[in-house]
Amino acid sequence: MEKRVTFKGIWLPLLLVLPQMLVTAVFFFYPAGQAIWQSLFIPDPFGLSMRYVGLGNFEYLLSNPYYRASFVTTAVFSILVTVLSMGVALYLAVLADRLIKGSGVYRTLLIWPYAVAPAVAGVLWLFMFNTRVGVVTWYLGVLGYDWNHVLNGEEAMGLVVVASAWGRISYNFLFFLAGLQAIPRSVIEAAAIDGARFWTRFRTIVWPLLSPTTFFLLVVNIVYAFFETFGVIHTITSGGPQQATTILVYKVYADGFVGQDLGSSAAQSVILLLIVGALTVLQFKYIERRVHY
Amino acid sequence: MFETPDLECRDISKSFDDFKAVKDVSFAVPPGTFFSILGPSGCGKTTLLRMIAGFQKPSSGDLLIKGRSVLDVPPNKRQVSMVFQHLALFPMMNIGANVGFGLRQRGVNRADIKRQVERVLDRVGLTGVADRPVDSLSGGQKQRVAIARCMVLEPDVLLLDEPLGALDLKLREHMKIELKQLQAEFNTTFVYITHDQSEALVMSDQIAVMNRGVFEQVGTAKELYYEPSTAFVAGFVGEANKFRARVQSLDAGVQMVTDQGQVLHGTAAGKALAKGDAVDVFVRPEAVRLSRDTALNGNAGQGRVENILFNGANSQLILRDQTTGAQMNVALPQTGEFRDLSVGDTVHFGWEPAQTRVYAGD
Numbered sequence: 001m002e003k004r005v006t007f008k009g010i011w012l013p014l015l016l017v018l019p020q021m022l023v024t025a026v027f028f029f030y031p032a033g034q035a036i037w038q039s040l041f042i043p044d045p046f047g048l049s050m051r052y053v054g055l056g057n058f059e060y061l062l063s064n065p066y067y068r069a070s071f072v073t074t075a076v077f078s079i080l081v082t083v084l085s086m087g088v089a090l091y092l093a094v095l096a097d098r099l100i101k102g103s104g105v106y107r108t109l110l111i112w113p114y115a116v117a118p119a120v121a122g123v124l125w126l127f128m129f130n131t132r133v134g135v136v137t138w139y140l141g142v143l144g145y146d147w148n149h150v151l152n153g154e155e156a157m158g159l160v161v162v163a164s165a166w167g168r169i170s171y172n173f174l175f176f177l178a179g180l181q182a183i184p185r186s187v188i189e190a191a192a193i194d195g196a197r198f199w200t201r202f203r204t205i206v207w208p209l210l211s212p213t214t215f216f217l218l219v220v221n222i223v224y225a226f227f228e229t230f231g232v233i234h235t236i237t238s239g240g241p242q243q244a245t246t247i248l249v250y251k252v253y254a255d256g257f258v259g260q261d262l263g264s265s266a267a268q269s270v271i272l273l274l275i276v277g278a279l280t281v282l283q284f285k286y287i288e289r290r291v292h293y
Numbered sequence: 294m295f296e297t298p299d300l301e302c303r304d305i306s307k308s309f310d311d312f313k314a315v316k317d318v319s320f321a322v323p324p325g326t327f328f329s330i331l332g333p334s335g336c337g338k339t340t341l342l343r344m345i346a347g348f349q350k351p352s353s354g355d356l357l358i359k360g361r362s363v364l365d366v367p368p369n370k371r372q373v374s375m376v377f378q379h380l381a382l383f384p385m386m387n388i389g390a391n392v393g394f395g396l397r398q399r400g401v402n403r404a405d406i407k408r409q410v411e412r413v414l415d416r417v418g419l420t421g422v423a424d425r426p427v428d429s430l431s432g433g434q435k436q437r438v439a440i441a442r443c444m445v446l447e448p449d450v451l452l453l454d455e456p457l458g459a460l461d462l463k464l465r466e467h468m469k470i471e472l473k474q475l476q477a478e479f480n481t482t483f484v485y486i487t488h489d490q491s492e493a494l495v496m497s498d499q500i501a502v503m504n505r506g507v508f509e510q511v512g513t514a515k516e517l518y519y520e521p522s523t524a525f526v527a528g529f530v531g532e533a534n535k536f537r538a539r540v541q542s543l544d545a546g547v548q549m550v551t552d553q554g555q556v557l558h559g560t561a562a563g564k565a566l567a568k569g570d571a572v573d574v575f576v577r578p579e580a581v582r583l584s585r586d587t588a589l590n591g592n593a594g595q596g597r598v599e600n601i602l603f604n605g606a607n608s609q610l611i612l613r614d615q616t617t618g619a620q621m622n623v624a625l626p627q628t629g630e631f632r633d634l635s636v637g638d639t640v641h642f643g644w645e646p647a648q649t650r651v652y653a654g655d
């Protein structure tokens with residue numbers, strides 16, 4: 001039974017939740033409200049005057065081909081980052097789960113990339129793939145491949161995807177490994193003794209039992225790809241070439257702080273807010289209920 | 294007539310680094326036998342079972358199922374099935390899918406799977422539950438599903454790894470009887486491991502008592518209880534009062550003197566004894582008779598009631614011998630004759646030399 005405390009008055013409980021409320025109000029409700037408010041106006045570039053335009057900013061955005069292209073870019077980018085980081089992590093976790101000796105060392109080594117900030121990770125990968133001095137670029141040149149992500153949009157996308165996914169693998173790995181180790185060994189052995197080979201066991205037993213972990217990581221990774229990869233993109237491509245790697249978050253920054261179009265930037269923030277909201281609802285609704293044994 | 298045993302182990306051993314978990318164990322289980330391996334935790338019984346299942350490879354020795362060596366046969370190809378300690382039912386599948394899992398792996402067609410699953414569920418007394426989720430069943434029903442999942446594959450040997458361990462006491466008592474009936478119904482060889490002696494005693498045709506990687510004794514429940522061949526078996530199976538003593542003479546039974554100076558007479562069991570040997574002496578609580586007034590013959594004494602452990606039919610007295618200071622557990626007779634005994638009373642007690650089993654000490 002859960003132990004509950006009942007308060008007599010209203011003041012003590014209010015006081016207890018106040019710090020949390022304050023933090024949320026100052027750092028979320030206020031700026032979010034400000035963004036919603038600003039999205040209804042077009043200010044002049046110096047911020048001296050504002051003109052009310054209603055939903056004009058949104059109308060403009062949704063009819064703007066660059067903005068719609070950014071949606072597609074974001075979708076492609078997020079899916080690639082999520083699939084790549086989760087796929088590699090799952091593979092490594094399955095291998096590590098079979099390890100008996102040295103798994104501790106292996107795990108520790110694999111966690112390190114998580115400690116590297118996205119921007120730093122971006123710089124690391126940029127060094128390797130730099131079109132003039134990058135080591136990998138040089139070897140690719142030897143093999144006859146002319147790597148140039150500064151001009152080639154697909155290569156640029158590939159590079160930011162790999163750089164973003166890389167730091168994420170360790171995080172996903174940890175969750176997958178924990179998920180795998182939480183599956184009772186006897187369930188897997190029961191399947192084995194009933195004649196299931198490794199791959200069948202994985203498909204029919206392990207994967208379904210792992211699905212809560214997988215679903216959680218799916219949501220978390222999509223959110224990561226949407227918002228936290230800014231540093232990687234900013235350091236490696238700055239959204240280029242020709243907006244090939246401009247994901248929605250980067251466009252908020254580029255349009256607002258580089259293009260000085262604060263109204264449009266605010267409107268984009270509001271759209272992002274809606275997307276996060278939807279993802280969060282999805283997460284809460286399904287993680288707790290549907291995919292749970 | 295000589296029948297090929299369903300399962301035979303020949304000098305099987307298993308070492309982990311320096312530790313020998315199982316040492317040269319040999320035994321044979323005839324078809325249709327309920328065979329239990331009884332031992333304290335860490336005695337190597339789980340390792341032995343996992344070797345039979347094929348999850349672990351013996352360091353040496355041979356393992357035969359139906360007379361054929363299976364050392365190089367992986368678990369999924371052996372004609373054995375296993376009920377796990379926590380049953381290991383697949384939580385994401387319904388009961389029918391759980392039971393039919395092995396058949397699906399064998400590529401049996403859908404209609405046959407459905408028929409066989411229904412038939413086996415019928416036999417374990419769970420008709421018409423195939424479409425229900427596993428969680429809708431009680432502990433005892435889950436147990437039966439786990440057995441059905443194994444039996445549907447018609448194994449030569451069914452291994453059971455303390456399957457009653459997770460159940461509460463009442464259900465455990467009930468499942469003991471049910472398991473024995475299921476075994477008789479399927480007439481399959483069961484190899485059952487447990488640390489609970491009453492499970493082993495109630496269900497088994499044959500019991501092997503295992504300790505520190507070796508079989509101390511293999512026999513029927515009665516043999517183990519009345520004629521334990523080692524001190525370990527005498528102490529582990531059933532309850533017993535234990536004394537340490539030294540042999541004085543070996544004419545007409547064993548005459549010995551305990552550490553407290555009392556002279557006892559007993560029957561030698563196990564290894565041969567010599568004069569002056571240190572011995573362990575075992576006496577069952579129910580072998581001890583009580584008397585209020587008259588001193589008893591045989592090994593006897595007078596004691597003060599130190600405690601009364603009332604537990605219905607299994608009630609016990611704890612006596613303190615007045616001359617030697619030794620503690621003695623005595624089963625309280627069922628007749629109610631000593632019902633009014635209370636702590637502090639003095640009673641005479643005694644037991645026959647024939648029920649005093651003497652083993653060479655270490």
